[in-house]
Each structure stands twice: as structure tokens, then as C-alpha cells.
Amino acid sequence: MSANKPPLVAPKKGVFNELLLRGKLILRLIGDKRVNPVLKLLPIGSLAYLIVPLDFLPVNPVDDALILWLGGYLFVELCPPDVVQEHMATLNQVLPGEWHDPTPPQADSEEVVDAEWWEKK
Numbered sequence: 001m002s003a004n005k006p007p008l009v010a011p012k013k014g015v016f017n018e019l020l021l022r023g024k025l026i027l028r029l030i031g032d033k034r035v036n037p038v039l040k041l042l043p044i045g046s047l048a049y050l051i052v053p054l055d056f057l058p059v060n061p062v063d064d065a066l067i068l069w070l071g072g073y074l075f076v077e078l079c080p081p082d083v084v085q086e087h088m089a090t091l092n093q094v095l096p097g098e099w100h101d102p103t104p105p106q107a108d109s110e111e112v113v114d115a116e117w118w119e120k121k
Contacts (some may be wrong), residue, residue: 021091026072028087035079042078046071 030040046067076084 021070024091025084025087026075028091029076029079029084032083032087034083039075039078041092042071042075 006018009020029035030043049067050064
């Protein structure tokens with residue numbers, strides 16, 4: 001490894017992490033003032049359908065998942081692209097760092113901590 005650059009700790013990829021990332025993006029976009037308030041009704045309405053389903057369609061978990069996915073997808077696609085990119089960059093930000101194995105304390109260590117024990121009465 002290069003002495004100038006520390007290694008990067010990359011975010012893990014996977015289905016659940018992608019779903020979590022999409023959920024965080026939707027929540028951040030709902031809280032952003034630059035997104036049209038009427039547009040914010042899409043994910044809120046699809047979540048309301050999940051809680052209080054209208055029985056137009058046969059009751060099926062697949063159609064509930066489809067409504068949630070479609071509401072979230074359309075919301076993100078209809079939001080201003082620069083706002084979405086800004087939030088995605090923040091969510092995908094990679095923090096510099098490296099892994100350090102914990103070292104157990106040594107019994108013959110020179111470092112001594114002097115303290116007194118007291119109990120609260």
C-alpha cells in the first residue's frame with residue numbers, strides 16, 4: 001500500500017443494503033425543501049396503501065410490494081436529478097480508514113492508572 005494514501009473502507013453491497021440505501025434516499029428527498037411538495041405524496045401515498053389497502057386488487061403481498069416499489073421509483077425519478085445526485089453522493093461517501101486489530105494490554109506494562117473506588121450512597 002502507498003504510504004501517502006490510507007486504505008478506504010468501502011460500503012458493503014447486497015440486496016438489503018441497496019434497499020436500505022434507497023429508503024434513506026427517499027427519506028432524505030422527502031425532507032428536502034427543493035423537492036416539490038406534491039411529488040412527496042407519491043411515497044407517502046404508497047406507504048398509506050400498504051397500511052390501509054384498498055381492496056380493488058386481490059389481497060396479495062406481491063401487489064403491495066409492487067405499489068411500494070413503484071411509488072418509490074417514480075418519486076426518485078421525478079425528483080430534480082441534481083438533488084438526487086447530491087443526496088446519493090452523501091449516502092455513498094466512503095470514509096478513509098484502516099482496520100487495526102485490538103492488542104491486549106500487557107501485564108508488565110509501564111503505564112499504571114491510579115484511582116479510588118467509591119460507591120454512591
